[in-house]
Amino acid sequence: MKTFLERLTRIDRRWIFLAMGLTVALALLINVKLPMTVSGDVKQAYDLLEKLPEGSPVLFSWDYDPGSMPELYPLSAAMLRHAMRRNLKVVMMGHWVTGTPLIEKQVSEVIRTEYPGKVYGRDYVNLGYKSGQAVLVVTMAKSIADAFPQDYYKNRTDTLELMKQVKSLKDMGAVVSFSAGDPGLIMWIQFAWQRFGVPVTGGCTAVSAPEFSAYLQSGQLVGLMGGMRGAAEYEVLVDHPGAASTGMSAQSLAHFLIVGFILVGNIAFFLTRKKEEK
Amino acid sequence: MAVFGIWLGALLTLCIYSFLYKDNPLYKFAEHVYVGISAGYFVAAEFHNVVLPNLWNPLTTNFAHKYYLIIPGVMGLLVFFAFSRKHNWLLRFPISMVVGMGAGLSVTAFLSTDVLAQTQATLIPMNSLNNFLLVLGVLATLVYFFFSAEHKGFIGAGAKLGVWYLMIAFGAAFGYTVMARISLLIGRMQFLLGDWLHILK
Numbered sequence: 427m428k429t430f431l432e433r434l435t436r437i438d439r440r441w442i443f444l445a446m447g448l449t450v451a452l453a454l455l456i457n458v459k460l461p462m463t464v465s466g467d468v469k470q471a472y473d474l475l476e477k478l479p480e481g482s483p484v485l486f487s488w489d490y491d492p493g494s495m496p497e498l499y500p501l502s503a504a505m506l507r508h509a510m511r512r513n514l515k516v517v518m519m520g521h522w523v524t525g526t527p528l529i530e531k532q533v534s535e536v537i538r539t540e541y542p543g544k545v546y547g548r549d550y551v552n553l554g555y556k557s558g559q560a561v562l563v564v565t566m567a568k569s570i571a572d573a574f575p576q577d578y579y580k581n582r583t584d585t586l587e588l589m590k591q592v593k594s595l596k597d598m599g600a601v602v603s604f605s606a607g608d609p610g611l612i613m614w615i616q617f618a619w620q621r622f623g624v625p626v627t628g629g630c631t632a633v634s635a636p637e638f639s640a641y642l643q644s645g646q647l648v649g650l651m652g653g654m655r656g657a658a659e660y661e662v663l664v665d666h667p668g669a670a671s672t673g674m675s676a677q678s679l680a681h682f683l684i685v686g687f688i689l690v691g692n693i694a695f696f697l698t699r700k701k702e703e704k
Numbered sequence: 705m706a707v708f709g710i711w712l713g714a715l716l717t718l719c720i721y722s723f724l725y726k727d728n729p730l731y732k733f734a735e736h737v738y739v740g741i742s743a744g745y746f747v748a749a750e751f752h753n754v755v756l757p758n759l760w761n762p763l764t765t766n767f768a769h770k771y772y773l774i775i776p777g778v779m780g781l782l783v784f785f786a787f788s789r790k791h792n793w794l795l796r797f798p799i800s801m802v803v804g805m806g807a808g809l810s811v812t813a814f815l816s817t818d819v820l821a822q823t824q825a826t827l828i829p830m831n832s833l834n835n836f837l838l839v840l841g842v843l844a845t846l847v848y849f850f851f852s853a854e855h856k857g858f859i860g861a862g863a864k865l866g867v868w869y870l871m872i873a874f875g876a877a878f879g880y881t882v883m884a885r886i887s888l889l890i891g892r893m894q895f896l897l898g899d900w901l902h903i904l905k
Contacts, residue, residue: 440724440725443724446886446889447893450886450889450893451893451897452891454890454893454894454897454904455897455903455904455905457904457905461739481824491756495891496887496888496890496891496892496894497884497887497888497891523745523746523749523753524742524745524746525749526749528751554753555749555753556753556754556758557750557753557754558754560806560809560810560813561805561809574757575757575758575761575762576757576761578835598893612817615817616810616813616814616816616817620813620816620817620821621813621816631884632880632881632883632884632887633880633884635880636873636876636877636880640825641817643825643838644821644822644824645825646817646821652880653880653883653884653887654883654885654890665788669891669894672894673887673890673891673894675888675889676886676890676893677890679882680886680889680890681712681882681883681886684882686847
């Protein structure tokens with residue numbers, strides 16, 4: 427018994443990695459379904475888009491790269507789907523250079539496939555990537571065409587039907603940022619909301635979710651989707667389960683495993699220490 | 705081509721995950737490929753998305769109206785003097801401009817967003833348990849970081865309470881971090897089992 431407990435306290439971490447990998451893989455393969463509740467923060471973000479009048483322009487900013495895809499890609503898909511369903515006019519852009527192709531991938535998967543009636547230039551515009559961060563946002567508040575003289579497809583921005591109506595950031599009904607760090611949500615709060623009064627919402631990686639709680643509490647941020655969980659909750663709200671909903675069951679089982687490891691490790695540690703003291 | 709991309713992605717993913725067993729040449733290869741491709745992509749994207757539409761095209765097609773673009777253009781070119789030992793002092797001009805502009809923009813933004821608005825959000829009536837705990841937590845945590853007085857008596861008790869609040873915050877942050885890391889694993893698993901092996905339902 428003593429040997430077993432001692433072994434438990436000195437277990438090679440590679441066994442833990444293997445157990446974690448197998449748990450996640452099995453959960454995905456078996457497709458375990460666990461119940462999901464929607465939190466108030468996610469509902470608040472959903473309501474922001476839901477209450478905008480039909481035809482309102484919204485800015486979607488892809489501020490992440492493929493490294494954060496599992497958390498933010500399903501969320502951006504769900505929010506884009508919601509905006510299209512509500513007939514909002516979506517202006518898309520990105521602050522992260524390696525994230526720009528994700529906008530195109532999302533346009534192709536969500537808009538062109540599910541909403542083929544939507545016309546580019548009239549219902550949605552992809553401005554693509556631009557560096558400049560805060561300077562870019564301030565320039566956009568003056569003139570979007572100055573900040574983005576051409577869109578992702580090299581069209582002149584000021585010739586697009588939608589951009590003739592939406593000339594500045596201040597014309598937007600809301601800004602939605604899918605944020606994996608800086609530049610991202612904080613920058614939009616600091617400039618779009620605090621300086622120009624445009625409501626800001628969005629999602630972030632789970633790592634940065636606690637940081638945004640303060641902005642949520644103070645009303646500077648209208649709702650927040652933290653990590654894969656936030657994305658899964660939004661998928662529930664738009665009634666279109668996707669990668670995040672499937673992933674959350676694996677997520678929950680992985681958490682059970684971690685809690686189990688922590689409990690077993692601590693029990694083994696305290697029991698072996700007690701015996702050594704005796 | 706898409707199948708080739710998926711196979712390449714899957715093999716590079718396995719190379720990266722091989723680090724979990726131990727450091728090895730396959731991991732190092734994938735790491736270097738990632739860094740190299742990112743850097744190359746960044747340079748090409750900046751040139752096509754920023755330099756051409758925002759500087760070169762306006763200067764060559766509509767020069768009469770946008771003289772001021774010459775200034776950032778010249779500033780940008782001065783950056784290349786970083787490679788010259790004799791003239792690298794010229795680099796100071798673009799750097800000072802970027803630092804000055806960055807500081808000017810971020811100081812006001814930080815003050816209004818993170819200091820004034822957050823202070824205002826803490827000045828709330830203590831008419832509910834939530835509000836009371838929020839104000840108490842802010843005060844106790846501030847007391848913990850107050851080092852001009854010894855942490856004894858009333859201040860000591862406040863500092864201890866502050867430590868409890870900090871621990872709860874760190875615990876929440878750690879929980880979210882674990883969630884984020886597992887999400888990444890789930891994403892890769894969905895790619896390997898779904899897009900690559902096609903065994904996901």
